[in-house]
Amino acid sequence: MAFQPIKFYQTGTFTVGNRLLPPEARAVQANMRRTNSLNSGHRACQGCGEALGARYAIDAAMSATNNRLIAANATGCLEVFSTPYPETSWQIPWIHSLFGNAAAVATGIAAALRVKGASGVRVIAQGGDGGTTDIGFGCLSGMFERNDDVLYICYDNEAYMNTGVQRSSATPPAARTATTPAVGEQPGNPFGQGKDVPAIAMAHGIAYVATATVAELRDLEYKVRRAMEFRGARYLHVFVPCPLGWGHASDATIRIARLAKESGLFPVFEAERGEVVGVSKIRKQVPVEEYLKPQRRFAHLFAPTPRPEVVARIQAIAERNIRKYGLLERTT
Amino acid sequence: MRKPFAITLDPGSSLANHTGSWRTLRPEYVDRLPPCNAACPAGENIQGWLAHAESGDYEAAWRLLVQDNPMPAVMGRVCYHPCEGACNRGALDDAVGINSVERFLGDEAIRRGWGFPQPAERSGKRVLVVGAGPSGLSAAYHLARAGHQAVIHEAGPVAGGMMRFGIPKYRLPRAVLEAEIARILALGIELRLNAKVTDLLATMKEGAFDAAFLAVGAHIAKRAYIPAGSSAKMLDAVSLLRSMEGEAKPMLGQRVVVYGGGNTAFDVARTARRLGAEESVVVYRRTREKMPAHDLELEEALQEGVMVKWLSTITHAGESSITVEKMALDAKGFPHPTGEYETLEADALVLALGQDVDLSLLEAVPGLEIDDGVVKVGPDMMTGHPGIFAGGDMVPSERTVTVAIGHGKKAARHVDAWLRGARYVPPAKPETAAFERLNTWYYSDAPKTVRPLLDVIRRQSTFDEVVGGLDEGSARYEARRCLSCGNCFECDNCYGVCPDNAVVKLGPGKRYRFNYDYCKGCGLCAAECPCGAIRMVPEEI
Numbered sequence: 006m007a008f009q010p011i012k013f014y015q016t017g018t019f020t021v022g023n024r025l026l027p028p029e030a031r032a033v034q035a036n037m038r039r040t041n042s043l044n045s046g047h048r049a050c051q052g053c054g055e056a057l058g059a060r061y062a063i064d065a066a067m068s069a070t071n072n073r074l075i076a077a078n079a080t081g082c083l084e085v086f087s088t089p090y091p092e093t094s095w096q097i098p099w100i101h102s103l104f105g106n107a108a109a110v111a112t113g114i115a116a117a118l119r120v121k122g123a124s125g126v127r128v129i130a131q132g133g134d135g136g137t138t139d140i141g142f143g144c145l146s147g148m149f150e151r152n153d154d155v156l157y158i159c160y161d162n163e164a165y166m167n168t169g170v171q172r173s174s175a176t177p178p179a180a181r182t183a184t185t186p187a188v189g190e191q192p193g194n195p196f197g198q199g200k201d202v203p204a205i206a207m208a209h210g211i212a213y214v215a216t217a218t219v220a221e222l223r224d225l226e227y228k229v230r231r232a233m234e235f236r237g238a239r240y241l242h243v244f245v246p247c248p249l250g251w252g253h254a255s256d257a258t259i260r261i262a263r264l265a266k267e268s269g270l271f272p273v274f275e276a277e278r279g280e281v282v283g284v285s286k287i288r289k290q291v292p293v294e295e296y297l298k299p300q301r302r303f304a305h306l307f308a309p310t311p312r313p314e315v316v317a318r319i320q321a322i323a324e325r326n327i328r329k330y331g332l333l334e335r336t337t
Numbered sequence: 338m339r340k341p342f343a344i345t346l347d348p349g350s351s352l353a354n355h356t357g358s359w360r361t362l363r364p365e366y367v368d369r370l371p372p373c374n375a376a377c378p379a380g381e382n383i384q385g386w387l388a389h390a391e392s393g394d395y396e397a398a399w400r401l402l403v404q405d406n407p408m409p410a411v412m413g414r415v416c417y418h419p420c421e422g423a424c425n426r427g428a429l430d431d432a433v434g435i436n437s438v439e440r441f442l443g444d445e446a447i448r449r450g451w452g453f454p455q456p457a458e459r460s461g462k463r464v465l466v467v468g469a470g471p472s473g474l475s476a477a478y479h480l481a482r483a484g485h486q487a488v489i490h491e492a493g494p495v496a497g498g499m500m501r502f503g504i505p506k507y508r509l510p511r512a513v514l515e516a517e518i519a520r521i522l523a524l525g526i527e528l529r530l531n532a533k534v535t536d537l538l539a540t541m542k543e544g545a546f547d548a549a550f551l552a553v554g555a556h557i558a559k560r561a562y563i564p565a566g567s568s569a570k571m572l573d574a575v576s577l578l579r580s581m582e583g584e585a586k587p588m589l590g591q592r593v594v595v596y597g598g599g600n601t602a603f604d605v606a607r608t609a610r611r612l613g614a615e616e617s618v619v620v621y622r623r624t625r626e627k628m629p630a631h632d633l634e635l636e637e638a639l640q641e642g643v644m645v646k647w648l649s650t651i652t653h654a655g656e657s658s659i660t661v662e663k664m665a666l667d668a669k670g671f672p673h674p675t676g677e678y679e680t681l682e683a684d685a686l687v688l689a690l691g692q693d694v695d696l697s698l699l700e701a702v703p704g705l706e707i708d709d710g711v712v713k714v715g716p717d718m719m720t721g722h723p724g725i726f727a728g729g730d731m732v733p734s735e736r737t738v739t740v741a742i743g744h745g746k747k748a749a750r751h752v753d754a755w756l757r758g759a760r761y762v763p764p765a766k767p768e769t770a771a772f773e774r775l776n777t778w779y780y781s782d783a784p785k786t787v788r789p790l791l792d793v794i795r796r797q798s799t800f801d802e803v804v805g806g807l808d809e810g811s812a813r814y815e816a817r818r819c820l821s822c823g824n825c826f827e828c829d830n831c832y833g834v835c836p837d838n839a840v841v842k843l844g845p846g847k848r849y850r851f852n853y854d855y856c857k858g859c860g861l862c863a864a865e866c867p868c869g870a871i872r873m874v875p876e877e878i
């Protein structure tokens with residue numbers, strides 16, 4: 006009988022660390038000396054997905070670049086809760102741009118570094134979905150088109166959270182926001198065409214585009230590390246639930262992100278030069294209800310009058326994603 | 338300091354902002370009681386020793402295990418493992434194969450010759466242990482480790498009790514039993530064989546004992562009145578199994594009928610098959626659901642060709658046949674005779690109807706309370722007579738090796754305290770780590786490893802051990818299937834998922850600490866803790 010060594014690690018790479026794995030196989034976040042780029046004392050809400058996602062991503066970038074990193078940050082929660090002048094939570098070189106120009110500011114930093122011959126220092130631009138998919142979109146597209154040496158990270162909490170939960174082009178259909186109230190024939194955000202920014206980024210043919218969620222740390226860290234292996238424009242879109250804006254419990258942030266992925270509503274993949282090269286498969290598929298129900302922004306789909314037809318349309322979106330990206334493991 | 342244009346304040350760190358003041362709920366690390374530990378009659382810290390086995394430190398695992406149970410190699414073979422029935426992983430895929438890992442550790446210890454440490458101090462106290470079955474051996478072991486001189490008086494010619502004279506070899510090879518007994522005795526325990534105690538108080542006085550622990554088991558076969566022809570061959574299960582340890586093997590014939598529905602009945606039926614019986618039939622008056630024998634035992638017996646006649650009583654035994662009456666269950670589940678009869682061919686009838694305790698050694702002991710043929714004991718295992726403790730099959734119990742071993746340990750703790758004029762107060766049990774407390778998302782999918790079984794043909798003709806052990810790789814795999822219910826296993830999840838960096842990692846083996854200056858009480862750490870080792874408690878405001 007052939008000898009087959011059994012490699013089984015209790016929690017594998019699902020958990021942050023794992024004492025049974027060699028240290029180099031553990032997450033950056035497991036390290037006692039991680040940067041803690043976004044330090045304690047910030048004013049984000051309890052259970053903030055954006056604060057978590059930003060620390061995950063920037064710590065990973067610091068680790069990938071040997072701590073040689075500068076970040077430009079668009080206006081939005083991430084900037085406001087971290088840096089009420091003169092205090093800051095950032096433990097990296099960091100600059101606040103404006104709401105709509107983070108990509109352009111980062112481009113400028115990259116150009117300046119090149120001129121100074123300091124191309125070993127890497128540049129990140131980061132912002133919320135509003136700053137990325139709406140007001141900052143022109144700067145972003147320009148950065149892609151010029152192939153400036155910047156990694157742009159969008160923390161997508163699906164609305165303008167910092168100013169009180171207004172709709173953005175990343176707000177999903179049927180979601181209630183301050184500007185799309187749950188009233189009338191079609192309560193919540195209308196079903197529009199949607200704006201798939203990762204796909205638009207891919208259409209620019211840039212070196213690397215990826216999506217990630219705060220529920221899959223290893224995957225997120227891998228994508229930051231991978232992005233840093235390329236030069237030129239790169240884009241990372243991170244799904245970050247917002248307990249306040251979405252109306253879910255503060256301890257459910259990671260679970261909600263997990264359900265978004267497991268239902269197929271948020272496809273997690275990576276693409277190089279416009280082509281998808283990897284997808285994170287669904288591990289335990291769930292219907293979209295499981296994702297929608299714990300969030301108050303979707304409460305009007307279930308009570309007082311249940312709207313199964315709307316839920317079915319959302320389910321259809323999930324199914325299209327599953328088909329398009331091949332999110333299900335093929336069962337033979 | 339000269340500041341840049343338009344800057345008027347020095348930069349400051351947000352650490353000045355103690356966001357912990359926002360908190361209404363406070364996370365706290367807890368150790369909850371894993372359901373396996375809670376279910377173990379011997380009180381083993383199963384989750385604890387599995388954790389050592391997971392990292393491949395088998396000796397540490399074994400050493401932790403034997404703090405509670407000195408016979409893991411025996412246990413890994415004969416225990417009915419209620420732990421596995423309680424295991425939370427059962428709700429995911431299959432319970433962790435605790436029993437097979439225990440056996441692996443036990444066998445590994447024998448192979449490598451690991452021994453027990455001698456006690457650091459000796460108390461000078463002498464404790465009499467009556468009976469060298471599992472309960473007596475366990476008590477002697479724990480007393481010896483606590484520094485007391487234990488002296489075992491055993492009526493039989495060898496130690497082991499029912500492990501030796503009841504449980505057949507094909508389930509418990511004698512070399513394994515002997516190795517574990519020898520290791521216990523090496524602690525300096527005195528074992529007197531062929532030394533039946535007939536008058537307890539006299540023996541105590543003679544040996545100047547300060548206390549006694551009784552574990553004489555239950556060895557007198559119960560009888561049922563069955564009208565029988567003069568030439569019918571009737572035996573009782575205990576004597577039959579006992580004679581299997583002697584030189585001359587019993588002659589049972591081609592067709593053997595066993596009467597009873599306990600494990601003993603199946604051990605007899607399986608033994609009969611191995612002695613050459615073509616037919617081995619167990620006759621039981623109720624149904625499979627009501628039968629006290631364990632599923633595994635029944636299953637293995639059926640595989641070996643043992644047959645069962647359910648809902649039947651034996652009404653007459655003749656020379657080469659028996660008469661059986663069909664029974665029917667009433668609404669309450671009690672069997673009632675139906676008046677329908679059937680004849681079964683039988684060369685021998687073995688009664689396996691349970692055992693009574695021989696209490697003759699206690700006749701002169703005042704203060705004892707006997708109820709339903711067993712000796713009553715308090716929660717401290719002490720009988721009505723101060724200084725005399727009892728455990729195992731002779732007290733009210735489920736009558737298993739594991740319970741007997743647990744009684745021995747518990748009694749030893751109380752004897753130890755009693756000898757010092759104190760009371761042993763067991764530590765308060767933490768809350769159980771129920772399945773609902775786990776976040777099972779984080780565990781890798783992994784089905785249970787199955788222990789190899791001996792080929793059926795060999796099981797029908799030889800007394801070779803039926804169930805095999807796991808190799809090192811499979812044992813470690815099995816150990817790693819443990820979910821570590823209710824006990825931190827340092828997965829770093831809390832340290833990772835806190836959006837406020839309010840979890841301080843203290844380093845390998847040292848777990849974590851909360852920094853309440855910054856913890857906002859969101860509860861993510863508790864929600865994402867795989868094993869339920871964090872609880873959220875309301876903050877007093």
Ligand SMILES: Cc1cc2nc3c(=O)[nH]c(=O)nc-3n(C[C@H](O)[C@H](O)[C@H](O)COP(=O)(O)OP(=O)(O)OC[C@H]3O[C@@H](n4cnc5c(N)ncnc54)[C@H](O)[C@@H]3O)c2cc1C
Binds near residue numbers: 417499555578737
């Ligand atoms: C056939 C059979 C199979 C079993 N299989 C299993 C199994 O697979 N798993 C399981 O958990 N349990 C099993 N059991 C039950 C288990 O064996 C008993 O519950 C357990 O052995 C009880 O332990 P004990 O120490 O109380 O008594 P015993 O094991 O009965 O030991 C009592 C000892 O005391 C000695 N003794 C008695 N009177 C005196 C006296 N007056 N003076 C000195 N010594 C005396 C006896 O010789 C004996 O050695 C089985 C029982 C039988 C009969």
Ligand SMILES: Cc1ncc(C[n+]2csc(CCOP(=O)(O)OP(=O)(O)O)c2C)c(N)n1
Binds near residue numbers: 080167
């Ligand atoms: C030009 C301009 N318009 C409006 C604002 C007000 N403003 C600040 S943050 C913000 C919304 C930010 O939303 P998003 O980018 O999604 O980030 P989030 O706060 O949700 O993380 C708005 C509208 C501004 N600062 N600048």
Ligand code: SF4
Binds near residue numbers: 837
């Ligand atoms: S995750 Fe952090 S902030 Fe939230 S309760 Fe736990 S320690 Fe506190």
Ligand SMILES: [Mg+2]
Binds near residue numbers: 160161163164
């Ligand atoms: Mg936003």
